Amino acid sequence: MSGATPIISRAPGRTVRWHPLALVPLALSGWVYYPITRVYFYADDLYHLSQIAGGGALAFILTPFSGHNYLVRNLVFLGSWHLFGLHPALWYGTVLLTHLLNVWLLFGVLGALTASVPLACLGATIWGTCPLSLGTVGWYSVYGHALTATVLLVVLDRLARLAAAGHAVPRRTAWLSYALLLAGTTCFGAGIGVALAFPFVLFLLLPQAWRQRGVRLAYVALPAITLAVYFGMKRLSEWIEPPSVGELFKQLAVTMGLRLAPVLLLALLGFAISGTMLGYFFHPQRYPDVRDWLTIAAFVRGLGLVVWRGDWKTRRMALAMVALAVGVYAVIAGGRAGIYEMFGASLTQAATATRYHYVGTIPIAVLLCQILQQVGRIGWLSSVPRGLALAAALAVLVAGYARSDFQIDEHAAARAYVARTAQEIADAVAGTAAGTTAFIENGSVSAGVVGPWLELPFPGRAAVFLLLSPSGDQLDGRRVRFIERDPKVLEFWGERPNQRLAHLLVAPEQAGR
Numbered sequence: 001m002s003g004a005t006p007i008i009s010r011a012p013g014r015t016v017r018w019h020p021l022a023l024v025p026l027a028l029s030g031w032v033y034y035p036i037t038r039v040y041f042y043a044d045d046l047y048h049l050s051q052i053a054g055g056g057a058l059a060f061i062l063t064p065f066s067g068h069n070y071l072v073r074n075l076v077f078l079g080s081w082h083l084f085g086l087h088p089a090l091w092y093g094t095v096l097l098t099h100l101l102n103v104w105l106l107f108g109v110l111g112a113l114t115a116s117v118p119l120a121c122l123g124a125t126i127w128g129t130c131p132l133s134l135g136t137v138g139w140y141s142v143y144g145h146a147l148t149a150t151v152l153l154v155v156l157d158r159l160a161r162l163a164a165a166g167h168a169v170p171r172r173t174a175w176l177s178y179a180l181l182l183a184g185t186t187c188f189g190a191g192i193g194v195a196l197a198f199p200f201v202l203f204l205l206l207p208q209a210w211r212q213r214g215v216r217l218a219y220v221a222l223p224a225i226t227l228a229v230y231f232g233m234k235r236l237s238e239w240i241e242p243p244s245v246g247e248l249f250k251q252l253a254v255t256m257g258l259r260l261a262p263v264l265l266l267a268l269l270g271f272a273i274s275g276t277m278l279g280y281f282f283h284p285q286r287y288p289d290v291r292d293w294l295t296i297a298a299f300v301r302g303l304g305l306v307v308w309r310g311d312w313k314t315r316r317m318a319l320a321m322v323a324l325a326v327g328v329y330a331v332i333a334g335g336r337a338g339i340y341e342m343f344g345a346s347l348t349q350a351a352t353a354t355r356y357h358y359v360g361t362i363p364i365a366v367l368l369c370q371i372l373q374q375v376g377r378i379g380w381l382s383s384v385p386r387g388l389a390l391a392a393a394l395a396v397l398v399a400g401y402a403r404s405d406f407q408i409d410e411h412a413a414a415r416a417y418v419a420r421t422a423q424e425i426a427d428a429v430a431g432t433a434a435g436t437t438a439f440i441e442n443g444s445v446s447a448g449v450v451g452p453w454l455e456l457p458f459p460g461r462a463a464v465f466l467l468l469s470p471s472g473d474q475l476d477g478r479r480v481r482f483i484e485r486d487p488k489v490l491e492f493w494g495e496r497p498n499q500r501l502a503h504l505l506v507a508p509e510q511a512g513r
Contacts, residue, residue, distance in 0.1 A: 016111025017157075021121040022104060024394065029103045029128030030096070032401060035408045036138050037092045040415035043451035044141035046467075047458045048074075052081050053466040054500045062237045067250050067335050069233045071186035073144030086418075086467055091140050098146045099137050103128035105153035106362065112160035113317055114369050118390040123369040125397060131282065131406055132275045132361055135354025138408055144188035145358045151184035152194050152359060156201075163205045163313075174215045178222065185226055186233070189335055190328050190359040195226040197327025204320035241496075244457075250339060257338015260347060264333035264340070267351035268360065269325065273299045275357065276364045280400035284352045302371030309374045318370055321363035328360040414449045421464040429475045438475075439511040442482040442489075459489045462504045473504060481506045 041049065044065075051060040061074045070077075084090035103124050111120035127133075136145040155177045162169060181198055184191035199219040203210050210216050237243075243251075274292040275282045277299060283289070288296075306318050340350040375381060376389070425440060432438040443460040450458045462482035465475075473479055484490050484505040493502045 016117060016120055017104065017108030019107075019111070019117050019120075021117055022107045022124075024121050025103050025107055025124035025128045026100055028125050028394075028398070030100060032129045032406075033096060033099060033133070033137055033408075035410075036096055037089050038410050039092050039138055039140075039408065040088050040411040041086075041091075041418075042139065042411040042414045042449070045139070046414065046418075046450055046463070048077060048141065049081065049086075050458055050463040050466045050501070052078060053470045056241075056496075056499055059237075059241045062233070063241055064234055064237055064243070064247060067247075067254065068144070068189045069186045069230055070144060070188075071233065072183050073147060073187045076143070076147065077140075088140075095137050095140065095143055095146060098143070098150060099128070099133065102146065102149050102153055105150070105157055106365070109153060109156045109160050110366060110369055112157070112164045113366060114373055115164065116369075116373065116386075118386045119369045119373060122372070122390055122393050123365050125394060126276065126279065126368065127361060127365040129279065129397060129401065130276055130361060130365075131280055131284075131404075132272070132354050132357040134406075134408060135356070136358035139355065142188070142355045142358075145190060145355065147187040148184045148191040148194065149359045149362060151180045151187065151191065152362065155180055155198075159202065159205055163317075168212060169202075169206055169209045169215055171214070174209075174212075174218065178218060181222065182226065182229060185229060188359075189331055190356075192226055192230060193328035193331035194324065194359065196223045196331065197323050198222060200323040200327075201320045204316040204323070207316070253338035253342050254335055255338070257336075257341050258334060260337040260341055261330065261333040264337040264347045264350060265326070265329050267348045268329040268333060268356060270296050271351045272325070272329070272357050272361050272364050276361050277368060279397060280404035280406060284354070287352055288348065299368070299371070302375070303367065305374045306367075306370050309377070310370070314370065318367060321366045321370075325360055325363040325367075328363075329356075332356050332360075413446075417445065417449045418464055418467070421461050422468055425461055425465055425468070425475070425480070429478050429480060432478050434477050437479045437481055439506070440480065440482050442484045442505065444486075457492070459484065459486075459493070459501065459505065462501055465504065466500060473500070480504070481511065483508055483511045 048060065048065075057078060061071060061078065064070070080091050080094065106127055107120045107124040110123045111117060114120065114123075136142045158173055158177065159169070162173070181191075181195045185195050199222055202215075202219055209219070270292065271284070271287055274287065274295045275284065277295050278291070303318065303322075307315055310318070336350065336356075337347060340347055376384070428440045429438045440461060442462050445458060445460050445463075460482070462484070465480060465482070469475055469480075473481075482504055485508055490505060490507055493499065493505055496502050
């Protein structure tokens with residue numbers, strides 16, 4: 001190598017996370033995603049809020065939704081309701097802080113794995129500002145995906161520093177990581193993929209862990225324990241509340257669509273690679289185009305360079321990240337391929353749903369930094385000042401964001417619907433004599449507010465009333481009932497007598513209409 005200042009610098013893993021350059025990805029990620037604090041509740045958010053306010057907290061905590069076990073995520077959701085009420089800025093403030101925490105943790109992980117502060121800064125910035133993150137941080141119901149990333153990064157941070165120092169895994173660290181990984185499986189479905197792949201990640205990053213008998217036995221059993229927890233929680237939830245028709249339909253779709261999972265897996269990986277590398281120069285609505293194929297090809301060639309020029313430790317690290325990415329996306333593909341097939345949707349376009357990519361792009365970002373590390377050691381590139389290279393790369397990232405049409409959907413229609421409905425309820429109650437019952441037409445809610453699946457579970461004005469009046473059935477001294485003219489809605493809630501909506505909704509004849 002040249003005697004000039006190299007683009008790669010060595011830095012102790014234990015101190016990298018506190019390096020001043022950590023402020024760069026934090027500042028840029030905050031700049032891009034601060035507007036999420038103006039986002040309103042939407043679709044699944046409103047349904048989950050009505051579940052909590054409707055008196056079904058235990059069922060809400062334990063019942064799977066859309067195939068996910070949400071124990072930890074739902075506990076966080078419940079806590080946010082009690083702390084913040086209907087103030088979405090506070091909810092999304094916690095999402096933003098979680099995202100920034102993840103950016104900082106990734107900075108430390110990259111610093112330990114690559115021993116380079118500039119690469120840690122660049123990689124954390126690429127991931128933290130990546131437009132693919134919007135599907136997670138821009139929708140509170142997907143917050144569990146961000147929590148899964150936090151779990152993964154906390155575990156990886158410790159293991160990466162142990163690997164950098166050449167130490168074995170302390171028993172306490174092994175068991176704490178085990179518990180965190182299992183908790184991550186109840187944050188979001190991607191956590192199951194993390195747990196299934198993690199034995200490979202552990203033994204590749206820390207080969208000496210294989211020689212620790214207790215650690216080896218525990219982590220070899222982790223995939224089986226993960227599946228046992230998943231199916232055990234589903235069975236437990238069925239004792240509390242029978243699965244909905246929607247959940248049964250999705251279970252059937254998963255079984256029927258497993259043969260298509262490899263196709264969706266490849267599409268997800270390609271989209272993640274292209275979106276991470278191109279950033280705000282990426283056009284997901286045109287995926288895959290020629291530029292995407294060239295980007296994916298460059299990434300694959302870069303992996304070949306890592307294998308060719310890297311030492312065995314570098315190769316093991318790369319293989320660990322490949323296993324992690326495949327594990328995460330394989331679970332997503334297995335859970336969603338059949339659903340898209342049933343609706344005749346293209347699996348390639350299904351892969352462009354950005355809510356699938358928050359955790360999966362973490363190993364992609366690590367691999368990208370490994371590729372850049374090897375490229376930076378080739379010929380004249382090794383003499384490029386590392387500060388200059390970092391500044392140029394950051395300038396390109398900022399320019400890409402500045403010229404893009406990137407927008408965050410604030411769900412103004414949902415905000416307007418809740419505000420309008422609240423006023424309509426208040427006006428109807430005010431027009432009723434004190435001490436009597438106010439009968440209000442329930443109406444319906446558009447799919448633009450609650451999505452295409454939730455018209456029955458979130459039935460119009462009555463559901464909004466739950467959010468405005470978390471306890472009881474009175475407003476301003478009047479008892480309130482909502483006239484529901486759709487027999488399907490009445491039947492749906494009539495089968496759930498322990499829920500407040502079962503009592504708030506009445507048939508027209510009960511109201512004398």
